[in-house]
Amino acid sequence: MSLSSQSSIRILIGLFLSTCFLSAQAAVSASTYVGRGTSSDPNDNITVSINVPNDNSDSLFFHFTAPAGQAWAAFGLGGQMKGTLMFVTYASQDGNNVTVSPRIATGHVMPQHTDDVQVTVLGGSGIIDGTFVVNAKCSKCRSWNGGKIDVSSTKQAMIWAAASAGELNTNDLNARINQHQGYNFFDLNLKDATGVGGVPSVNSSSNTVVGGGPVDGDGHFRGATGFHGFLMVAAFLIVFPGGLLLLRVFEKVWLHWGVQSLGLLMTILGVGVGIAISKKNKISPNLTAPHQILGFVVVALGISAWIVGLIGHSIYRRTKQPAKIMKGHRVLGPLTLGLGLANCIAGFRFASNTRATIVFAIAAVLMLIFVGTVLFFNRRQKARKAAMNTPAAVNFREGQASAPSYSTEAPLPLYGQGGIPLQSYANNQAPPVYR
Numbered sequence: 001m002s003l004s005s006q007s008s009i010r011i012l013i014g015l016f017l018s019t020c021f022l023s024a025q026a027a028v029s030a031s032t033y034v035g036r037g038t039s040s041d042p043n044d045n046i047t048v049s050i051n052v053p054n055d056n057s058d059s060l061f062f063h064f065t066a067p068a069g070q071a072w073a074a075f076g077l078g079g080q081m082k083g084t085l086m087f088v089t090y091a092s093q094d095g096n097n098v099t100v101s102p103r104i105a106t107g108h109v110m111p112q113h114t115d116d117v118q119v120t121v122l123g124g125s126g127i128i129d130g131t132f133v134v135n136a137k138c139s140k141c142r143s144w145n146g147g148k149i150d151v152s153s154t155k156q157a158m159i160w161a162a163a164s165a166g167e168l169n170t171n172d173l174n175a176r177i178n179q180h181q182g183y184n185f186f187d188l189n190l191k192d193a194t195g196v197g198g199v200p201s202v203n204s205s206s207n208t209v210v211g212g213g214p215v216d217g218d219g220h221f222r223g224a225t226g227f228h229g230f231l232m233v234a235a236f237l238i239v240f241p242g243g244l245l246l247l248r249v250f251e252k253v254w255l256h257w258g259v260q261s262l263g264l265l266m267t268i269l270g271v272g273v274g275i276a277i278s279k280k281n282k283i284s285p286n287l288t289a290p291h292q293i294l295g296f297v298v299v300a301l302g303i304s305a306w307i308v309g310l311i312g313h314s315i316y317r318r319t320k321q322p323a324k325i326m327k328g329h330r331v332l333g334p335l336t337l338g339l340g341l342a343n344c345i346a347g348f349r350f351a352s353n354t355r356a357t358i359v360f361a362i363a364a365v366l367m368l369i370f371v372g373t374v375l376f377f378n379r380r381q382k383a384r385k386a387a388m389n390t391p392a393a394v395n396f397r398e399g400q401a402s403a404p405s406y407s408t409e410a411p412l413p414l415y416g417q418g419g420i421p422l423q424s425y426a427n428n429q430a431p432p433v434y435r
């Protein structure tokens with residue numbers, strides 16, 4: 001055999017093998033999602049393609065791409081953060097390849113790396129043209145501690161997320177990652193993705209879902225979160241304390257009622273917006289996070305305070321005596337305010353916004369100091385000018401005591417020894433006019 005015919009046979013065998021290889025590649029069943037990432041570059045796509053080997057193993061193959069200008073990007077097998085197995089991808093230490101860390105989140109917190117799941121990064125992976133490209137095989141990843149996927153599902157819920165711009169170059173699978181900037185949900189048809197095992201090649205995938213931009217990060221739903229925060233902060237930092245001062249300093253009971261009613265409406269609206277955000281963004285959609293539960297408690301307390309105040313005032317108007325029930329109002333009101341302020345802090349922490357947490361905490365302390373100072377001096381002044389108190393306001397302040405009926409001869413009791421003296425208006429006298 002001549003040398004040239006030997007080499008042409010080699011070439012033929014090579015061609016044959018590569019054809020087999022290519023057709024085997026093309027034969028890999030897969031389901032693919034392509035959506036727009038969080039960066040402003042319209043070419044920054046997020047691609048997730050899954051192959052489910054039909055070998056009854058517990059493995060999956062996947063192909064994942066995302067813009068590498070962001071510190072990290074991830075996709076997850078599940079429709080919400082909690083219990084979802086996520087593949088968090090960032091640059092390797094040398095900056096040329098990818099580190100793929102399988103992680104599980106217990107809630108809306110940083111997902112933790114798990115050793116139970118093994119990811120093998122395969123050829124073709126790397127940081128290529130500013131894109132994280134991951135071709136990988138994952139073992140023990142059809143079910144994991146806290147969740148599983150249904151490989152027979154035609155609509156397996158999936159999620160992706162990406163961080164804000166930044167760099168994270170490490171091979172450490174436990175590396176700390178900052179909060180995601182944007183994310184979105186999608187479904188994959190895993191039934192149709194089942195077949196011979198192998199890394200899916202995206203352009204041969206017959207099942208491609210095209211998604212839109214991210215839910216968050218594009219300002220899409222951030223407005224609602226801002227509105228929720230604005231309503232709650234304004235209510236607990238300004239409106240409710242303002243309503244308290246209107247009563248104590250200016251003794252305007254009807255203004256107190258009006259302002260606290262406004263604050264209550266703001267918190268009820270804020271809770272509604274908060275629930276909508278949780279459901280829509282699937283952030284603790286069962287509403288069982290401490291911030292959410294405390295929120296419901298605060299609104300329930302606020303409504304109780306409002307009702308008790310109204311009843312107490314109507315009793316006063318009927319009997320012209322401070323109502324005992326006002327004692328409850330005096331507990332419920334400040335309790336609502338205090339827990340509401342605490343829950344604002346819990347809310348900023350829930351949103352992982354450290355700066356806002358600190359700024360709000362400082363503002364809340366300043367507000368409490370201001371209100372406390374005003375009330376302190378007001379109390380001293382009131383003690384001197386006791387006769388100026390409107391009885392209706394005294395009802396709010398001193399509801400615990402039954403009204404002493406002072407005879408005109410008896411000396412007025414000092415403040416702190418029986419309450420602020422009231423004008424005598426009991427015996428058939430006309431009740432004092434409200435101011």
Ligand SMILES: *[C@@H]1O[C@H](CO)[C@@H](O)[C@H](O)[C@H]1NC(C)=O
Nearest residue numbers: 034035036042043044045210
């Ligand atoms: C990004 O995805 C969109 C929608 O599927 C597609 O039209 C576009 O060609 C993709 N761009 C790149 C660079 O892959």
Ligand SMILES: *[C@@H]1O[C@H](CO)[C@@H](O)[C@H](O)[C@H]1NC(C)=O
Nearest residue numbers: 096097121122123124125126
């Ligand atoms: C990244 O790592 C994988 C697995 O070791 C390897 O196959 C691939 O060639 C690497 N990519 C680059 C760009 O070095």
Ligand SMILES: *[C@@H]1O[C@H](CO)[C@@H](O)[C@H](O)[C@H]1NC(C)=O
Nearest residue numbers: 022025026201202203204205
């Ligand atoms: C798939 O994409 C690669 C490069 O992205 C290209 O070279 C190849 O021709 C494509 N295959 C098909 C079947 O379109």
